[in-house]
Amino acid sequence: MGARVITITSGKGGVGKTTVTANLGVALAMRGQRVVVIDADIGLRNLDVMLGLENRIVYDLVDVVENRCRLRQAMVRDKRLQELYLLPAAQTRDKTAVRPEDMVRVCDELRDSFDFLLVDSPAGIEQGFRNAVAPADEVLIVTNPEVAAVRDADRVIGLIEAEGKGPARLIINRLKPDLVRRGDMLNTDAVIELLAIDLIGIIPEDEAVITAANTGRPVAFTDNSLAGRAFHDIARRLLGEEVPFGPLKEPGFLGRLLRWMRAEGEESP
Amino acid sequence: MKLLDRLLHRQEPPSGEIARERLRLVLAHDRANISPGLLEVLKDEIIAVISRHVPIDPEGVQVTYTEGPRVNRLVADIPLQTGRRPRGG
Numbered sequence: 001m002g003a004r005v006i007t008i009t010s011g012k013g014g015v016g017k018t019t020v021t022a023n024l025g026v027a028l029a030m031r032g033q034r035v036v037v038i039d040a041d042i043g044l045r046n047l048d049v050m051l052g053l054e055n056r057i058v059y060d061l062v063d064v065v066e067n068r069c070r071l072r073q074a075m076v077r078d079k080r081l082q083e084l085y086l087l088p089a090a091q092t093r094d095k096t097a098v099r100p101e102d103m104v105r106v107c108d109e110l111r112d113s114f115d116f117l118l119v120d121s122p123a124g125i126e127q128g129f130r131n132a133v134a135p136a137d138e139v140l141i142v143t144n145p146e147v148a149a150v151r152d153a154d155r156v157i158g159l160i161e162a163e164g165k166g167p168a169r170l171i172i173n174r175l176k177p178d179l180v181r182r183g184d185m186l187n188t189d190a191v192i193e194l195l196a197i198d199l200i201g202i203i204p205e206d207e208a209v210i211t212a213a214n215t216g217r218p219v220a221f222t223d224n225s226l227a228g229r230a231f232h233d234i235a236r237r238l239l240g241e242e243v244p245f246g247p248l249k250e251p252g253f254l255g256r257l258l259r260w261m262r263a264e265g266e267e268s269p
Numbered sequence: 270m271k272l273l274d275r276l277l278h279r280q281e282p283p284s285g286e287i288a289r290e291r292l293r294l295v296l297a298h299d300r301a302n303i304s305p306g307l308l309e310v311l312k313d314e315i316i317a318v319i320s321r322h323v324p325i326d327p328e329g330v331q332v333t334y335t336e337g338p339r340v341n342r343l344v345a346d347i348p349l350q351t352g353r354r355p356r357g358g
C-alpha cells in the first residue's frame with residue numbers, strides 16, 4: 001500500500017513529459033500530498049533544472065542503486081513546498097546503469113512514507129522506458145496533437161497494456177485552441193477516439209511554460225497561467241475529483257488585467 | 270464554417286482533418302503489424318493465384334485492411350474480367 005507510483009511517458013521525445021512531471025509534483029504537493037518526483041532519464045538529467053533544484057544535488061539515482069549513498073541522502077527537498085522531493089538522475093552515466101528491478105526496489109522503499117511517486121520516463125521504448133514503467137501502478141501518456149506524437153503514443157499504449165500496467169490515461173499537451181478552431185490541428189475528440197484511451201488532462205500551448213523553464217519555477221506554483229491551472233485540474237483528477245474539461249480560452253481584457261495585477265503583487269511580497 | 274470555406278473556394282479539407290485520416294490509417298496498420306507494403310505483396314500473390322484459375326482484371330484488384338468492432342479483416346476485392354457474364358441471370 002502507501003504511495004501511488006505514477007509513470008509519465010510518451011514514446012516520442014520532447015512532447016512535455018518532464019514539464020508534466022515537475023508541474024504535477026508541484027500541484028500535488030500544494031494540495032498537501034507528500035510527493036517524490038523521480039528522474040528516470042539517466043544521462044539526460046532534466047527534472048532538476050525544470051524545478052530549479054540543480055544546484056542542490058549531491059547524489060543521484062545511480063549512486064543509490066550502486067550503494068554509494070542511502071536513498072534519503074540522494075533526495076533533494078524543494079524548500080518552496082512542505083513535502084516535495086526530487087530524486088535526480090545521473091548526468092554522466094547511461095541508462096544501463098539502472099535496471100527495472102532497481103526502480104522497483106527504490107520505489108518500494110519510498111512507498112510507506114509518501115502519497116505519490118512520479119516517475120519521469122525518457123523518450124523511446126528501450127531500457128530507460130522499461131526502467132520507468134517497471135515500478136508503475138498507473139501510467140500517464142503525454143502526447144501533442146500531431147501525427148507523429150499520437151502514433152508513438154499508440155505504440156506505447158500497446159506496450160503498457162502488454163506489461164499489464166494499463167489502462168494508461170492520456171495528457172494532450174501544447175494544444176492550440178485557435179488552430180483547433182480553424183481546423184488546422186487535431187482536436188481532442190479525434191485524438192481520444194483514435195487512441196481509444198481515457199483523457200486525464202489537456203494543457204494548452206502557453207508561453208508561461210517556457211518562462212517557467214527559464215527560471216526553474218514551474219507554472220503550477222500559481223494560477224496565473226492557463227497551463228498552471230490545467231496542471232492543477234489534472235492533480236485534482238488524480239485525487240479523485242470530478243473536474244470538467246473546460247474551454248481553454250485566453251482570458252479577456254479584464255482577465256488579463258487581473259492576471260497582471262496578481263503577478264505584479266507576487267513579485268513584491 | 271463549412272459554408273465559409275465553400276464561399277472562399279477552399280478545396281482541401283483543413284489540415285487537422287487530413288492529420289486525423291492519416292493517423293486512422295497508420296494506426297490501423299501499426300496495430301495489426303500489416304504495412305501498406307505487405308498489402309502490395311499480398312495483392313500480387315493473390316492476383317497470381319487467382320488468375321491461374323479465373324480471368325481477372327489485375328488493375329482493379331484491391332487488398333485492404335479494416336478494423337472492425339470485433340474482428341479486423343483483410344478484404345480482397347477482385348473484379349473478374351468483363352464481357353463474360355455468368356449464365357442464369
Ligand SMILES: Nc1ncnc2c1ncn2[C@@H]1O[C@H](COP(=O)(O)OP(=O)(O)OP(=O)(O)O)[C@@H](O)[C@H]1O
Pocket residue numbers: 010012013014015016017018019020041046121122123173174175203204205206207209210213227
Ligand atoms: N504546454 C506547453 N507550452 C509551451 N511550451 C511547452 C509546453 N510543454 C512543454 N513545452 C516546452 O517543450 C520543451 C520540451 O518539454 P519537456 O522537456 O518537458 O519534454 P520531454 O517530453 O520531457 O522531452 P524528452 O523526451 O527530451 O525528455 C520544453 O522546452 C518545454 O518548455
Ligand SMILES: [Mg+2]
Pocket residue numbers: 017018019041046120121122
Ligand atoms: Mg524529459
